[in-house]
Amino acid sequence: MKTPPLQPWSAYDEESEKYTKAYSKLYFSKIHRKFIEFLPRSPHSKVLDIGCGSGRDALSLARRGYKVTAIDPSTEMLRYAETHNNNSNIIWMNDSLPTLEKLKENKYAFILLSAVWMHIPPHQRKDSLRRISSLLEEGGYAAITLRIGPPDPERVMYTVSTNELLEIARSNSLSPAYRSRPNKDSLKRETVKWEKIVLQRN
Numbered sequence: 001m002k003t004p005p006l007q008p009w010s011a012y013d014e015e016s017e018k019y020t021k022a023y024s025k026l027y028f029s030k031i032h033r034k035f036i037e038f039l040p041r042s043p044h045s046k047v048l049d050i051g052c053g054s055g056r057d058a059l060s061l062a063r064r065g066y067k068v069t070a071i072d073p074s075t076e077m078l079r080y081a082e083t084h085n086n087n088s089n090i091i092w093m094n095d096s097l098p099t100l101e102k103l104k105e106n107k108y109a110f111i112l113l114s115a116v117w118m119h120i121p122p123h124q125r126k127d128s129l130r131r132i133s134s135l136l137e138e139g140g141y142a143a144i145t146l147r148i149g150p151p152d153p154e155r156v157m158y159t160v161s162t163n164e165l166l167e168i169a170r171s172n173s174l175s176p177a178y179r180s181r182p183n184k185d186s187l188k189r190e191t192v193k194w195e196k197i198v199l200q201r202n
Contacts (some may be wrong), residue, residue, distance in 0.1 A: 008119035009074040009096070011155040012053070016076035020054040020084075022187060028060035031186050032114070034178065038141040038198050040066065040109040048108040048135060050097065051116035055081025055090075061112075062089035069103070071095045098127035100135075108135055111142040117165070118147040118157040126168050133172040136201035141177060144199070148182050149192035162195055174199040 012019055029036070040047070043065030049058045050071050058070035058081065068089055072078045073096035082092045095102040097120055111132055120128050132142050146165065151157045166176055178198035185192040 006156050007073070008121075008156040009072070009077075012072075012074035013076045015154075016074065016080055020077065020080045024054050024056055024084075026056065026186050028057050032057070032112075032143070032196075034180055034196050035112070035143040035198065038110065038143060038177065039064070040140075042109075045109040046106060048103075048111045050100075050111060050113050050132075051119070052081055052092075053077050053115070055085035055092075057112060057114055058090050059085040059087055062087040065089070066110075069093060069106070069108075071100065071103070098124045098131055100131055103135070106135065107137045107140070109137050109140045111136060111140070113142070113144045115145055115147060117144055118151075118160050119155075120158070122158055125164070126171075129165075129168045129174070130172050133169075133174050133201060136174075138201055140201045142174065142199045142201075144197045146195040146197060147192060148195055149185075149189070162197065165197060169199050173202045175202055176200075 045066055047061050047066040047068050049068060052058045052070035052072045055070060058068050062068045069091045071093045075094055078092055078094050093102050136142060146160045146162060177200040180196040182193035182195050185194060
């Protein structure tokens with residue numbers, strides 16, 4: 001019998017406790033402070049957190065009053081998130097890019113992809129960004145963090161390129177609204193840096 005191929009989220013299912021502990025120590029207001037100015041003005045706006053992981057960011061957004069849909073392909077991470085982040089403003093879903101099949105055709109004012117893009121295989125990136133664009137309100141923002149550095153051997157991940165992302169974005173009615181310089185890793189990994197990108201739906 002063939003062993004099924006590892007999925008990008010397999011490591012998160014197998015070691016969910018390890019990753020939830022690490023990510024829960026970080027705070028939205030600190031690691032995503034450059035994204036805050038792009039959050040919707042209306043506190044009841046719809047927000048989508050793709051790759052919600054431990055639920056840290058979804059909870060922070062929900063506490064700001066937003067109606068949050070939080071999605072993750074890892075059943076174990078999602079189980080933790082739903083158990084430890086009880087908030088009536090959050091809808092939890094087990095789903096993944098590029099299709100996000102379980103999502104209705106809602107429109108969101110803000111979409112967050114934190115530490116997600118490096119897990120998307122290069123051949124799925126065009127379809128993924130096309131789907132994200134289709135879910136954004138006109139004038140809405142997609143905030144994406146890009147991992148710069150060598151892949152983690154314990155997880156399935158791929159090299160990312162800011163230029164590649166921006167090129168795909170332009171062909172999907174998305175314009176760059178913000179681009180940071182590479183920043184130090186919040187978990188203090190010396191070989192890893194993060195670049196933050198905000199795209200606006202035209």
